[in-house]
Amino acid sequence: MRGSTDRLPWPIPNGPDQRRTLVDVVLAALPTALAVALGVVPLLSLVVESVSPPVTLSNYAALSESVYLTVLVRSLGIGVVITGACLAIAYPVTYWLAHACPPRYRLPVLVSFTLPLWLNYVVLNYTWVWILATDGIVNTVLTAGGVVDRPLDLLRTASGAGIGPIELPGPSLGLGFVHIYLPYVLLTMYVSMERLDYRQVEAARDLGAGSLRVFVDIVVPETYAGAIAGTLIVYARIAGAFATPQILASPSEQMIAQIITTQFYDVLDYPFAAALSVVFLLVVVVGFGIGALSTDVRAELKRW
Amino acid sequence: MERGEERRRSVSEAATVGDRSTILRTETLTKRFGGTTAVDDVSLSIDAGEFFALVGPSGCGKTTTLRMLAGLERPTAGRVEIAGRNVAGRPASDRDTNLVFQDLVLFTHMTVAGNVAYGLARDGVPRAERRSRAAEMLATVGLEGFGDRDPAALSGGQKQRVALARALVNEPAVLLLDEPLSSLDRKLRAEMRAELRRIQDDVGTTFLYVTHDQESAMSMSDRVAVMRAGRIVESGPPESLYGHPQTAFVADFLGNANLLSGRVHGQRAGAVVVDAAGGRFPAAVGEGRTPPASGADATVMIRPENLRLRGDTFAGTVRDIGYMGAHREYAVALDSGPTLQVRSGDNGDGVTVGDAVGLGVAAAAVVGAGADG
Amino acid sequence: MVKTVGRNSERSGATDRLRRGAAAAVRGGFFRITVVATALFLYLPVVVVGYLSLSPGSQPSIPLDGATLRWYVAVLSDARFVRGLVTSGVIGVVAAVTGTGLGLLAARTIVRARLPRWLRAFVGVVVAIPLFIPTVVVALGIGITAGQVGLGFGLWPVVAGHLYWVLPFSTFLIASRYATIDGRMTEVARDLGADGITTFRTITLPQLWPALVASVLFAFALSFNEFLLTFFLAGSGMTTMPLEIYGKVRIGATSFLNAASVLVLLFSGAVAAVAASLEPPT
Numbered sequence: 001m002r003g004s005t006d007r008l009p010w011p012i013p014n015g016p017d018q019r020r021t022l023v024d025v026v027l028a029a030l031p032t033a034l035a036v037a038l039g040v041v042p043l044l045s046l047v048v049e050s051v052s053p054p055v056t057l058s059n060y061a062a063l064s065e066s067v068y069l070t071v072l073v074r075s076l077g078i079g080v081v082i083t084g085a086c087l088a089i090a091y092p093v094t095y096w097l098a099h100a101c102p103p104r105y106r107l108p109v110l111v112s113f114t115l116p117l118w119l120n121y122v123v124l125n126y127t128w129v130w131i132l133a134t135d136g137i138v139n140t141v142l143t144a145g146g147v148v149d150r151p152l153d154l155l156r157t158a159s160g161a162g163i164g165p166i167e168l169p170g171p172s173l174g175l176g177f178v179h180i181y182l183p184y185v186l187l188t189m190y191v192s193m194e195r196l197d198y199r200q201v202e203a204a205r206d207l208g209a210g211s212l213r214v215f216v217d218i219v220v221p222e223t224y225a226g227a228i229a230g231t232l233i234v235y236a237r238i239a240g241a242f243a244t245p246q247i248l249a250s251p252s253e254q255m256i257a258q259i260i261t262t263q264f265y266d267v268l269d270y271p272f273a274a275a276l277s278v279v280f281l282l283v284v285v286v287g288f289g290i291g292a293l294s295t296d297v298r299a300e301l302k303r304w
Numbered sequence: 305m306e307r308g309e310e311r312r313r314s315v316s317e318a319a320t321v322g323d324r325s326t327i328l329r330t331e332t333l334t335k336r337f338g339g340t341t342a343v344d345d346v347s348l349s350i351d352a353g354e355f356f357a358l359v360g361p362s363g364c365g366k367t368t369t370l371r372m373l374a375g376l377e378r379p380t381a382g383r384v385e386i387a388g389r390n391v392a393g394r395p396a397s398d399r400d401t402n403l404v405f406q407d408l409v410l411f412t413h414m415t416v417a418g419n420v421a422y423g424l425a426r427d428g429v430p431r432a433e434r435r436s437r438a439a440e441m442l443a444t445v446g447l448e449g450f451g452d453r454d455p456a457a458l459s460g461g462q463k464q465r466v467a468l469a470r471a472l473v474n475e476p477a478v479l480l481l482d483e484p485l486s487s488l489d490r491k492l493r494a495e496m497r498a499e500l501r502r503i504q505d506d507v508g509t510t511f512l513y514v515t516h517d518q519e520s521a522m523s524m525s526d527r528v529a530v531m532r533a534g535r536i537v538e539s540g541p542p543e544s545l546y547g548h549p550q551t552a553f554v555a556d557f558l559g560n561a562n563l564l565s566g567r568v569h570g571q572r573a574g575a576v577v578v579d580a581a582g583g584r585f586p587a588a589v590g591e592g593r594t595p596p597a598s599g600a601d602a603t604v605m606i607r608p609e610n611l612r613l614r615g616d617t618f619a620g621t622v623r624d625i626g627y628m629g630a631h632r633e634y635a636v637a638l639d640s641g642p643t644l645q646v647r648s649g650d651n652g653d654g655v656t657v658g659d660a661v662g663l664g665v666a667a668a669a670v671v672g673a674g675a676d677g
Numbered sequence: 678m679v680k681t682v683g684r685n686s687e688r689s690g691a692t693d694r695l696r697r698g699a700a701a702a703v704r705g706g707f708f709r710i711t712v713v714a715t716a717l718f719l720y721l722p723v724v725v726v727g728y729l730s731l732s733p734g735s736q737p738s739i740p741l742d743g744a745t746l747r748w749y750v751a752v753l754s755d756a757r758f759v760r761g762l763v764t765s766g767v768i769g770v771v772a773a774v775t776g777t778g779l780g781l782l783a784a785r786t787i788v789r790a791r792l793p794r795w796l797r798a799f800v801g802v803v804v805a806i807p808l809f810i811p812t813v814v815v816a817l818g819i820g821i822t823a824g825q826v827g828l829g830f831g832l833w834p835v836v837a838g839h840l841y842w843v844l845p846f847s848t849f850l851i852a853s854r855y856a857t858i859d860g861r862m863t864e865v866a867r868d869l870g871a872d873g874i875t876t877f878r879t880i881t882l883p884q885l886w887p888a889l890v891a892s893v894l895f896a897f898a899l900s901f902n903e904f905l906l907t908f909f910l911a912g913s914g915m916t917t918m919p920l921e922i923y924g925k926v927r928i929g930a931t932s933f934l935n936a937a938s939v940l941v942l943l944f945s946g947a948v949a950a951v952a953a954s955l956e957p958p959t
Contacts, residue, residue: 008381009332012393023873024790031844032800038841039806042818049821082930083901093715096708109712111953116719118898118949123938124922127722129930130729136916142738181721186715187958233808240811242905247926257905264909270821277814284811376864403868409861413883422879470869561858626784 042259043281050274059275066260068276075256076283079239082177083231086185090176091227094186095219099201110190116183125176125247129155132172156251169253176248177241181234192223196278197257225296232291236284256280326385327352327510328373333392335368342368344534346382350478350512355504357513358555360531361381361557366395366514367406369531370480374403387477393653397426402471403480407487408463410455416442416466417451423474441473443649444506446499458539461492468500474509481513485520488585497524518558522546530554541652548590550672555605562606562644568596575585576670578604582640587668603671606646608633613655615664618644622659636661683752723942729936733954737932748936758937765901769830772839773896777889779840780847780896787848788855801848808845815841823910830912838906843896850895850956854888855881857941891956898948902941 050059063069097109116124130136132154139151159168169177196219206213240256249255256276263273292298328350335343343365350356358429360366371377373384375396384392402423411419417513420438429437442450445465449456464484485493485500501524505527506510515521521528522542529539530553532648538545538554549555552563566580574584576595587604589595596602613634620638636647646663655661729737731744750757786792787801809814816838823834858881864878906921911920918941925934 008334009955010383010392011381012379014378021791024792027782027798028786028790028792028796029780030785031848033785034841034842035781035800035806038819038837039803039810039815042815042822043806043810044813045822045825046818075743088712089715092711096712100708107957109716110958112716113719114887114958115946115949117954118895118902118952119945120902120904120919120922120938121943122902122904122919122926123941124722126922126930126934126938127726129926130935131722131726133930136737167889179722179796182715182719190958201854219769221908226822236809236811240813242813246923257811260813262907264817264820273817274821277817280956281810283812288809292837296886330805374868396864397870397872403865405865407861407862409859409865411862411865411880422871423869425879426866454908467786470865553912595870 028198032177046274046277046281049271050278052271059271060279061276062272063279071254071256071259072280072283073165074253075239075280076171076287077162078169078253078255079176079235080166081168082174082209082238083185083235085174085178086182086234087189087227087231089182089183090189091215091219094189094193097190098196099198110187114187114287115178117187121180122243122247124180125244126175128172128248132175154300156248156250158252167253170250171251173245173253176244177238180244181238184234184237185231188233189223189227192226192230194251195226196222225294225299228291228294228297232288232297235287241283325351327354327387328512329383329385330373331383331385333369333384334371334380335365335372336375336380343372343379343535343629345366346531346536346538348529349535351506352477352510354514354527355501355511356524357515357525357528357559358531359518359521359528361516362516365534366516367482367532369512370403370482370512370514373478374401374480375399376403384476394525400477401480402474402476403482404467404471404484406482406484408467408484410463410466410470412456414455415451416453419455419466420451420469420473422470427474430564431475437473438469441469442601444472445469445503446489451622452650460488460498464496465499468503472503472509476509478512479520481511483515483517486515486517500524516619520557532557547592547624547667548588548669549605552603552605552671555671560608560645562608562611562642564604564606564642566602566604568598568600568602570598571595574614576602578602578668578670580604581618581638581642581644583663583665584664585617587670589670605671606665606666607645609647610667611644611646612663612664612666613646613648613661616662617638617665618663620644620663622655622657622661625655625657636663638663680688695698695875706731726935727939730932732935735932738937740905748932749940752937752940755933758918761796761916761918761921764915768839768917769897769901770838772843772900773837775839775895776843777851777892780844780851780892781885781889783844784855786854787852789860805845805847807842812905813909815953816906819906820909831908831914834910834918835907835915838910839900841902842903842906843899845947846899847892847896850892851885851888854885854956858884864884887955891952894955896954898945898952901948902945925945 007168022210035124043247051057061248069191093113095111101109129136132150133139134155135151136155138154139148142148143151155172157170159170159174161168168174200218204218209217239255240257241255242261245253245255260273260276263269263276305353321612326349328348330334331505333343333346334341335350346365346369348358353396358366358369368377372392373380373386375391375398379392382392383390414422415437417438420441424434424437426543427536438441440447442448442465445468447462447465447469450462450466455463467484481500485496488496496580497520500511500513513521513525513659522545525542527544528542528545528547530537532553537549546558549558549561552561552672555561555563564580566578569577569579569584571577574591574599575588577584578587587602618636618638618640620636622634623637623643624635626633631647631649634648635643636646637643644663729739729741729777731746732738732741733743733745733747756785783800783804787797790797797947819834820830823837824829824830828834849920862880865878866880871879902919904923907920908923911917922934922937922941925931925937
């Protein structure tokens, strides 16, 4: 430091810069105000609502009933299973797309894989009814071909299988979910795959690594952060889905959004619906927190 | 419209009211970023029609100085007078300078003509006049008929010309150039230097050229200022700076220099005789400077091209020979200790590494002899 | 794949080459099968519904005994469904245009504003909330808040909800284009005499244009098809296309619904395809 500014001859005030900053603030304020009014305020009023009337924790106490816990655990479990399935499909597909697809087909293929993002998910779910119903395409083909004697129960049937607390979704629920959320995962995974330097793969091959080795040693370490960042979003969406289980789940596969909606729509118990939402949100946020523990993943989330 | 008129008026005012020929003057121009001083007390004075170069190593503050002149950076303190008006606190849009950026930054969403006419449109020049003046300016920079092209489809040299035309077309009082040639290859750069000079002669606009490349600075400019660590170290015509630098830094920065410390032995007209590194030879003092007294310590500069492989001023041994095509560079270790660089275009020396040689001094200069008398 | 084998062949022995060639072929086959299967998986259900929408009867039987477009006529002359379609369209346009405008402001704030880093990050996070928080929670929150401030249910809460829903998509789409514009172009413009607004009009806006149009189209497609938010906020006084379809799905699958689905998918698909051609994904 060489002495203060005011001792220099002809000091120059910060006039126009401050005016520009003011313009920036005003322009930033509009979208921020909307986002606060429709995002932050509702979340806060959910919390307030969940402890009313006046101030009580009874809504949260009611949550401890095993039926709600079961539904919450099921929703999160289905979120994990579907996200995993989407990733398993997206890895080879985006790898091919980013590194093996002829460049001129790359964009059309990517666009066609991501186009369903902008379609109506109620309609997309509905299409599976015609595939899986007792008189649907699959059963018609199977019975006509003599593969099965009686039509299979594929639509709105629980799988009954599970790993520990995680239930596997029934065929129609699983397919319907993957159908809607796979495009999200494909898009986010493609971004990571594209950044993977293919010369690393070539170098590994040249050193004698087989496909599995290349995948485990190069592809996964280079892309996992992007994969997690992208799937965190999808995971929260799946666990909180309403339309898909309404259309494609068996009655024994109720999910959390259905219960919240019933409390809001039919029972009109807003405080309890709010309490359910707050707990669900907290669980999801904790999930994000765990995912974001890795600095690589945090960096990816910032890119969003 | 108003601004254009105001601009023209201010130029004519400067010619009559202001200092007769000074078009740009800064006084104690200073820029601090937090605790560091990027530009420290810079006072410059540039004459109308001059080609002036501001040269220095990267990070010396020359680009910050230029951006303050353009109005893109706010000075912490100081005056910037352009055509007689102090514009130090004014924004870029309100001053009579245009800047050619280092990476040119052409508007990729416009045609070449659209780029060139941009400044005219901002001055409120009518559309028809914009078109004809842009075409005229494109012809001046040697791009006649390129108006409808897409800038992205041009070669590096052509882009330079477009950027130049865009900055010149609304007749700024001073054109500021921020190393615009640095992205060109060597040959094209040499070509563009000559072109810049020609264009400057053509339009008569004052050019302030910032670069770290001393060769560009010296080959084009009427005057050169050398900057170091935020300050101007020395300024003057290129020949005088190169031949009679006042500081070892400038001596070294503007070209290869052998710097020797010695002692003044005696006086001559415009020169002194110096004892240094075991040799005795005359060293020029430079016009208008006071020669150091006999017996005083002095630093002497000998350019490699001013040393001969024949003579008896110094004796030494050839340590290394570099073949540079047009000439050779020799490293000669003197018997008295220091190693001198010698440049010789003479291919028939027959000198090889390890040979003992005698060196003659064709010209030497005292560095920093009594600044400005 | 062939490329890799070719390069390795210079170095490896013949057996090794054969082994690697076979491995590469298997690898290529595996990838291609996965890609084709994924494409079929995404689009075959749509094709099936398209096929069934041609059924002469209201309950299609597989295979169809004939083909007719009568259900398309029925859908487009169904007053209630068309009303839902128009409502969705109007809400979509309002949300898309307003959302793109606000998205532009938010994108400018995140990418260019001369504000402290934390403030710009805050704007980014607040805008991104609907991406990360389950829609049902957002919907319930807005629904309860609308009730508390006396807005109740109906068109305005739905419009506001949709606007908020499309904002992050518009913001990040425009921001990614904004970031590619050389910031020094605005310096050049200012240097050549342009003020802030002129610089925006002549330099920034023309380069953002494709992203802005794509944002309007994508946001329209999102809003047009959004179901859950509307379901929570619409109340009983209004209907939209997705609400209509959902109501009919709950009753049962029919040829009417199949034809309606095809129309909706084709329309949204066309809008999104145009948007994607203007501003490709990623």
